[in-house]
Amino acid sequence: MEDQRETVYKVDPEHPETESLPTLRTEELLLNMGPQHPSTHGVLKVILELEGERLVKSTPVMGYLHRGVEKLAEAGTYHQFIPHTDRLDYVCAMYNNFAYCRAVEKLMDMTVPDRAEYLRTMVAEIQRIIGHLFWLGTQALDIGAMTVFFYTFRDREILLDWFDELCGARLTTSWYRIGGVENDFNDSLINKIRQFLDYFPPKIDEYIIFLEKNRIWLARTVGVATISAEDALSFGLSGPSLRGSGVDYDLRKYEQYGAYPKCEFSIPLGKNGDTYDRYWIRIEEMRESIKIIRQCMDQMQPGPVMAEVPSVTLPPKDRVFKNLESMIQQFKLFSQGFDAPVGEIYCGTEAHKGELGFYIVSTGGGQPYRMKIRSPSFIHMGAFDYMARGYMISDAITIFGTYDIVMGECDR
Amino acid sequence: MHAIAEQIQQSFPTGFVKAEEWRGDLAITVKRESLHDVCEFLRKDPAMDCDYIVHVSSVDWPDEDERFEIVYEVYSIRKRHRIRIKARVPEHDCVVDSMVDLWRGCEFMEREVFDMMGIRFANHPDLRRILMPDDYPEGYPLRKDFPLQGKGWRDTFDFLNDPA
Numbered sequence: 001m002e003d004q005r006e007t008v009y010k011v012d013p014e015h016p017e018t019e020s021l022p023t024l025r026t027e028e029l030l031l032n033m034g035p036q037h038p039s040t041h042g043v044l045k046v047i048l049e050l051e052g053e054r055l056v057k058s059t060p061v062m063g064y065l066h067r068g069v070e071k072l073a074e075a076g077t078y079h080q081f082i083p084h085t086d087r088l089d090y091v092c093a094m095y096n097n098f099a100y101c102r103a104v105e106k107l108m109d110m111t112v113p114d115r116a117e118y119l120r121t122m123v124a125e126i127q128r129i130i131g132h133l134f135w136l137g138t139q140a141l142d143i144g145a146m147t148v149f150f151y152t153f154r155d156r157e158i159l160l161d162w163f164d165e166l167c168g169a170r171l172t173t174s175w176y177r178i179g180g181v182e183n184d185f186n187d188s189l190i191n192k193i194r195q196f197l198d199y200f201p202p203k204i205d206e207y208i209i210f211l212e213k214n215r216i217w218l219a220r221t222v223g224v225a226t227i228s229a230e231d232a233l234s235f236g237l238s239g240p241s242l243r244g245s246g247v248d249y250d251l252r253k254y255e256q257y258g259a260y261p262k263c264e265f266s267i268p269l270g271k272n273g274d275t276y277d278r279y280w281i282r283i284e285e286m287r288e289s290i291k292i293i294r295q296c297m298d299q300m301q302p303g304p305v306m307a308e309v310p311s312v313t314l315p316p317k318d319r320v321f322k323n324l325e326s327m328i329q330q331f332k333l334f335s336q337g338f339d340a341p342v343g344e345i346y347c348g349t350e351a352h353k354g355e356l357g358f359y360i361v362s363t364g365g366g367q368p369y370r371m372k373i374r375s376p377s378f379i380h381m382g383a384f385d386y387m388a389r390g391y392m393i394s395d396a397i398t399i400f401g402t403y404d405i406v407m408g409e410c411d412r
Numbered sequence: 413m414h415a416i417a418e419q420i421q422q423s424f425p426t427g428f429v430k431a432e433e434w435r436g437d438l439a440i441t442v443k444r445e446s447l448h449d450v451c452e453f454l455r456k457d458p459a460m461d462c463d464y465i466v467h468v469s470s471v472d473w474p475d476e477d478e479r480f481e482i483v484y485e486v487y488s489i490r491k492r493h494r495i496r497i498k499a500r501v502p503e504h505d506c507v508v509d510s511m512v513d514l515w516r517g518c519e520f521m522e523r524e525v526f527d528m529m530g531i532r533f534a535n536h537p538d539l540r541r542i543l544m545p546d547d548y549p550e551g552y553p554l555r556k557d558f559p560l561q562g563k564g565w566r567d568t569f570d571f572l573n574d575p576a
Contacts, residue, residue: 063543070528071553075560106435233489236465236517249464249489343434346485346496348466359469359483370554372469372483379467382520411543 028056033396035064041138041400042407046384048393055388055396060381065411073371077337078104078178079314081371086172088375089409091134092352094127094163096409097176099349102257103358104178106347107340108312114259115303116180121259122193122296123166123175125289129200130159131352131404132282136207139279139401143220148210155203158196165189179313180306190297197294204286211279221276225387225399228273235383238376239354240281241403245273251350263295275402282404285352312338337366346374353377353404377403377410414438416460416495424450439496447482447499448509454486454495455514462486462495468511468521470529472556479503480531484511484518501531510536528554 034045043064049057069088073081085100086093098120105112112120137152160170166189167175167182175182185193211217227237229245242249250267252260268284270277307313314333315326340362348357354376361370380403388399413421417431417440427446432439442450454462466485473479478500487494501508510533511518522533523542530552533539540546544553550563 063541063545066543068553071558071560109435230463231516233463234465234516236467236515236521247489254492344439345435345437346466346494355466357467359467359485361471370469370471372467374467378524379517379520382517386516 031393035061041405042410044400044405044407044410046396048396050393053393055391055393058385058388058396060384062378062381062407063411065407067412069412070371070373073368075367077334077366078340078368079334079337081368082176082178083172083174086174087408088373088412089351089353089356089377089406090171091406092127092131093171093173094123094175095131095349095351095356097174098124098258099347099351099356100358101176101178102349103345103347103360106345107343107360107362108178108309108338109341110179110307110309110312112180112307113304115184115300116305116307117259118296118300119181119185119305120176121263122293123181124258125292125296126159126162126193128289128352129286130156132286133159135282135352135401135404136279139398139404140211140217142397142401143217145210145214145217148207151203151207151210155200162189162192177306177314179309180304183317184305193293193297197290197297200290201287204283208283218276220395220398221279222274223272224275224391224395225402226272226274227383227387231386232273232383235386236379237354237383237403238379239350239352239404240278240285241354241376241380243267243281244270244278246270251348251355255348255350257349259296259299260292262299263292265292275398278402282352339366340364340368348374351376353406353409354380356409373412375409375412377405377407378412380405381410416440416493419459420450420453423453437494437496439498441498441500444499444501444508447484447497448511450497451484451486451511451514454497459491460495461488461491462493464489465511465515465517465521466494468518468525470525470531470554472529472554474556476500477502480506480529482508482525482531486515506530507532507534509534510539512536528552530555 029050031048031050032045033048035043045061047059047061048055069084072084082097082100085096088096133152133156137149140148163173164170167173227245229247232242232245233247246269248267248269253267265288268281270281315329319326320330342362342364344361346357346359348355356376357374359372360368363369388396413431414433416438420440421428424446427443427450429441429443454460464487466487469483471481480501482499484497499508508531510522522536523539525531526539527541527544541548551558
């Protein structure tokens, strides 16, 4: 538990010039950063203990966005909880839906039709691009490179408009369903995706132009907030924060879910575990996402988008509006839920921030007995104090940013 | 029984309670007294090598003698196995040993368990509430006897008790 790093900012008593230094009264300064601060990406307070401008200790104070989602889950049925998951990480709702639906499917031991798997994977990768674009824009904005923000948000808007077309919402999507997805892509969307696959890769190079040789960006990311692989694992970091330290851990490869086993893609790994490596990983992951989407588009065959398990999955919408039995079924599935088996599962999904997991304990019946959400943002905050020690006060902001933190998910 | 479970049973014959495998998840229940030793074994034994902490969680079973269940889920990056370790604690003495010395990420995760379920962790460096305010007086929200609408002044809302 001892902090091994040397404190470079302290006056060395052995140094020959020390005696000639004036004796100043020094004491640590406490500074509250937040709860309202534009770069905390939500409502987060951090109590910074400062020695001069250096961080000695930082204590995150969380819970300003705590809404008791885990408690609410115990009071509703499995289907009813899907919209709650949107509000966890409100920047990337699709991924939360995906992780949750996957967990319930594991509990119910269901398989999802092939086409639904492809659609899910594609939308998840689109969401990953959105997440990384959002991260890149805001991180650069926090550091002081404002221009990138406009470029990344221009492209993010295109993708959000697709979600609008797909499910009628840009951010709180609720498009995934237990056993499949709500609806299939329409032709215009497929055309748009195909165009985007050619449009986007040059745009990634465009973002890099702004940052690659930007002295400020480099000075504030290279070598900042380094964490060794061993420490990153011990803290439970996941996603780009872990892979930045060179640990090969990506659930897309090792859990074999969705259409990922059928796609070829590589996992970029960092070397130094600093903010720059994590930035580089996110850039490379966007390129990999484009590859995955392209392969899914080519491989996808027509077929159903919802599993045929009438006791669990929702009936198709057109039948619900025309057929009395289907309507009753839909009503009962939502109000009473389906009968889940007794047992407990943990299912983790590789969201763009890290491993988003759901631990569900079921005692039978339509409601989960206990649902624990393993949110990457919360666990990443646990490493903040360790990673921020010894850095300047202005680096605190880039260190929040490097985890890609969203407080809705952190506080749940 | 799963090979890992067997190994734990052999190494900790008195502490081992049961092992379950369901939907591909391995869950091993141990006695509270040997929880830390089992976790240390999982962390340090070269065959286990569980260096990654996935989550720390808790479940409340109010009708049972040992009311609370504490759940640690650990993963091995090199061996690629995930193990869930569980232990039961009674309500009158709900203390378990902290695992912060094994996985540093446990610090926040255990604080959350303490905050939400009221299980205390011995040898935890900084056991305070984390999501609820420090001076929150109404108990532990994820316990089953905590009402969904909350406690205190919210009890006086008329519409909550209105049959309507």
